[in-house]
Amino acid sequence: MSEFEPSIEASIRLWHGVEPPNAPAKRLAAELASTIAAFEALRGTLAFEDEPAGFEAALQATKDVA
Amino acid sequence: MPGPADITLIQAADAVHSGELTSRDLLHALWANIDAVGKQTNAMIWEDRDAAEASAEAADKAVRDKVTIGRLHGVPMAHKDMYYEAGRLSTCGSALRRDFRPTITATVLERLAAAGAYTFGGLNMAEFAQNPTGHNKTFGDCHNPWNLPYVTGGSSSGSGASVASRCNYMALGSDTGGSIRIPASACGVTGLKPTQTRVSRYGVMPLSFSHDNVGPLARTARDCARVLRVIAGYDPKDPTSSREPVPDYEAAMTGDLRGLRIGVPTNVFFDGADEPIVAAMDKALEVLTARGATVTRLALPVMDAVAAYGGIVSRVEAAPIHAEWMRRDPQAYGAHISGRMYPGYAIPAAYYVEALSRRGPVLKAFAADVFDKVDVLVTPTIRTCLPTLADTDIDHGPPGTEHRFMALSANTRPFNYLGLPAISIPCGFDPNGCPIGLQIAGRPFGEGRILKVAGAYQLDTRYHWARPKLLDKVPAAPAGAQA
Numbered sequence: 001m002s003e004f005e006p007s008i009e010a011s012i013r014l015w016h017g018v019e020p021p022n023a024p025a026k027r028l029a030a031e032l033a034s035t036i037a038a039f040e041a042l043r044g045t046l047a048f049e050d051e052p053a054g055f056e057a058a059l060q061a062t063k064d065v066a
Numbered sequence: 067m068p069g070p071a072d073i074t075l076i077q078a079a080d081a082v083h084s085g086e087l088t089s090r091d092l093l094h095a096l097w098a099n100i101d102a103v104g105k106q107t108n109a110m111i112w113e114d115r116d117a118a119e120a121s122a123e124a125a126d127k128a129v130r131d132k133v134t135i136g137r138l139h140g141v142p143m144a145h146k147d148m149y150y151e152a153g154r155l156s157t158c159g160s161a162l163r164r165d166f167r168p169t170i171t172a173t174v175l176e177r178l179a180a181a182g183a184y185t186f187g188g189l190n191m192a193e194f195a196q197n198p199t200g201h202n203k204t205f206g207d208c209h210n211p212w213n214l215p216y217v218t219g220g221s222s223s224g225s226g227a228s229v230a231s232r233c234n235y236m237a238l239g240s241d242t243g244g245s246i247r248i249p250a251s252a253c254g255v256t257g258l259k260p261t262q263t264r265v266s267r268y269g270v271m272p273l274s275f276s277h278d279n280v281g282p283l284a285r286t287a288r289d290c291a292r293v294l295r296v297i298a299g300y301d302p303k304d305p306t307s308s309r310e311p312v313p314d315y316e317a318a319m320t321g322d323l324r325g326l327r328i329g330v331p332t333n334v335f336f337d338g339a340d341e342p343i344v345a346a347m348d349k350a351l352e353v354l355t356a357r358g359a360t361v362t363r364l365a366l367p368v369m370d371a372v373a374a375y376g377g378i379v380s381r382v383e384a385a386p387i388h389a390e391w392m393r394r395d396p397q398a399y400g401a402h403i404s405g406r407m408y409p410g411y412a413i414p415a416a417y418y419v420e421a422l423s424r425r426g427p428v429l430k431a432f433a434a435d436v437f438d439k440v441d442v443l444v445t446p447t448i449r450t451c452l453p454t455l456a457d458t459d460i461d462h463g464p465p466g467t468e469h470r471f472m473a474l475s476a477n478t479r480p481f482n483y484l485g486l487p488a489i490s491i492p493c494g495f496d497p498n499g500c501p502i503g504l505q506i507a508g509r510p511f512g513e514g515r516i517l518k519v520a521g522a523y524q525l526d527t528r529y530h531w532a533r534p535k536l537l538d539k540v541p542a543a544p545a546g547a548q549a
Binding site: 018031 | 263402408509
């Protein structure tokens with residue numbers, strides 16, 4: 001086991017008081033490394049919008065008008 | 067000649083309206099099938115036969131008295147057991163809510179009741195709507211009516227199984243990552259996830275406020291169209307619901323697809339797809355093009371962002387909802403539920419805010435590129451032939467089982483983050499006799515268009531009429547109760 005898994009478990013314990021309930025929990029927590037990698041890959045590819053309520057506005061802006 | 071349980075929701079409603087059948091005829095036909103196959107599929111968690119008989123009698127009296135009746139008058143229904151009705155059991159599929167009786171009633175149930183429908187029971191589901199297979203530690207796994215060892219799909223497992231096994235005319239499901247479309251595909255029925263904000267979530271057990279959707283599973287696209295018109299529209303009790311007008315979806319289902327531009331993705335949606343699934347897709351496209359549609363193959367943009375951002379929103383939003391139970395009684399959950407929720411507690415708030423903040427821009431980028439070229443997207447609902455319950459049993463299976471489990475929702479999850487409407491309709495059978503589903507997705511508030519495409523397909527095919535062999539042993543419907 002790398003240092004990654006114990007650090008994730010410690011963080012969850014510290015912030016939420018939740019213990020890993022079973023083996024799948026430990027395995028899936030270890031897979032957060034791939035979540036981090038996916039976010040890293042997106043850095044610099046998209047900008048934030050300035051206006052509020054971006055998603056609801058986007059639904060309206062892109063809606064089907066047929 | 068089909069019995070009363072074999073007809074569609076709309077045929078049932080019309081038969082009660084015309085006096086050809088009574089509501090009691092419908093109810094008793096469903097009871098006959100439930101008594102015959104219900105234990106094998108395990109689609110129901112609870113039934114209230116006395117209350118249902120009283121509702122049927124009241125519905126029939128209204129017809130006799132020539133009272134003005136609604137679009138769904140006299141149709142009995144059971145729903146995924148997470149729709150709150152004040153004072154009535156709502157287990158959410160979990161031991162933690164085995165005895166939960168809410169004090170409020172879901173807006174969608176009120177709207178169905180106002181249209182004349184009534185509820186006769188609560189349907190099996192994944193615990194707290196959190197798996198794509200139909201496993202359930204507390205109430206037992208739900209079994210596919212087409213081949214019992216195989217998954218029903220989830221999380222609306224009982225919704226798919228009950229409609230497919232002719233034990234229900236329509237069931238509400240919920241869809242946070244595919245939980246309506248996956249069981250619709252696996253069980254050979256039609257399931258519609260509306261646009262995010264299209265249908266009120268008031269009184270519905272939450273999983274992920276940003277991704278949760280309410281929608282129907284029924285036999286046909288036309289059935290779903292009727293239900294959507296009843297349940298959609300702004301609800302002051304759910305401030306996130308849209309004020310967008312609700313059209314007459316059925317009226318637009320003309321079958322005419324001339325000029326329709328269909329897009330078939332060349333990336334993501336066919337990665338690792340099984341050959342029978344690809345063959346069924348190609349055959350379905352031939353049906354649609356014969357009605358006047360054209361097909362364009364195209365690469366979809368921003369899919370890496372959709373996967374990365376969409377992948378964390380549901381996990382983070384579920385975490386606080388379940389935190390008290392995860393601290394106090396984590397073993398009350400199936401291991402596949404608590405195990406998958408657990409990493410959600412470690413995802414940083416900054417990631418979550420980034421995912422939500424970029425949802426609008428990602429949708430705009432996707433729509434600008436895709437819907438400039440095509441009107442709808444067509445994909446398999448599930449890329450692979452269905453697995454068995456044993457193959458996807460994380461609680462008892464070896465490490466790696468979780469990847470087979472999550473593969474079921476690979477083609478449905480993207481449309482939850484994007485907020486787009488999508489429907490699954492049956493389009494064939496795999497070598498194990500399990501149904502294959504065709505997913506059609508459209509622009510925001512484009513339910514009318516995807517229902518029109520689905521309805522046109524069902525005019526020329528018979529997959530939605532196919533009947534599981536399980537029902538061959540069911541006794542014939544009583545004389546005088548034929549449709």
